[in-house]
Amino acid sequence: DNDIDAPxxxxxxxxxxxxxxxxxxTPYAIGVVSEHGALVNxxxxxxxxxxxxxxxxxxxxxxxxxxxxVRSERCNSQDILIGGQCEFARTATGEGLKSGRGISVxxxxxxxxxxxxxxxxxxxxxxxxxxxxxxxxxxxxx
Numbered sequence: 001d002n003d004i005d006a007p008x009x010x011x012x013x014x015x016x017x018x019x020x021x022x023x024x025x026t027p028y029a030i031g032v033v034s035e036h037g038a039l040v041n042x043x044x045x046x047x048x049x050x051x052x053x054x055x056x057x058x059x060x061x062x063x064x065x066x067x068x069x070v071r072s073e074r075c076n077s078q079d080i081l082i083g084g085q086c087e088f089a090r091t092a093t094g095e096g097l098k099s100g101r102g103i104s105v106x107x108x109x110x111x112x113x114x115x116x117x118x119x120x121x122x123x124x125x126x127x128x129x130x131x132x133x134x135x136x137x138x139x140x141x142x
Contacts, residue, residue: 010039010055010125013117020111022063022104026140030109032061032088035133038080039115043128051126057115059134061088064110065102072097077132081121093139109136 007014022028038054046053057077063070077085082091090096111134118125 003117010115010132011026011118013115015112015114017084018111018113019108020136022107022109022138024099024138024140026035026100026103026106027099028095028104028138029090029096029098029141030061030081030088031090031092032059032111033082033084033091033135033137034059034077034089035135037084037132039077039130039132041126041128042131046125047060049126050123051064052118052123053126053128055115055118055125056132057113057132059088059114060112061097062110062112063097063099063104064107065099065104066107067102069098070097070100070102075142093135094141096137098141108125109138111136 039054041053058074060074061072072088079086080089088097
């Protein structure tokens, strides 16, 4: 389990990176999917007040391999729901962002999550705790 603690005020823009250790001695692929497709308010749901109760984010993955870094496209959080449009939104072993011919012994996958300042969006966020869960699947390519 790796948790990212975001800034206390999601109204501010942020960019967070999480390193996940890899020990893959054969070419592989990594899949990343989102449970909710956004950071969702855990304390309240949309009550028609005009506030936003979820915050979408963008996510990218970089694989450190012996052949160099393999970078994904940057995807919107709603596109990494299971079956989403993003290239790495996969849950089957060996599917997702591929390492090419590279391997990753004692290296990392770096997951970068970012979101804009709420002042650039149409609605302010409702007060509360916000959460999303990312699921990572790593496996040898078939």
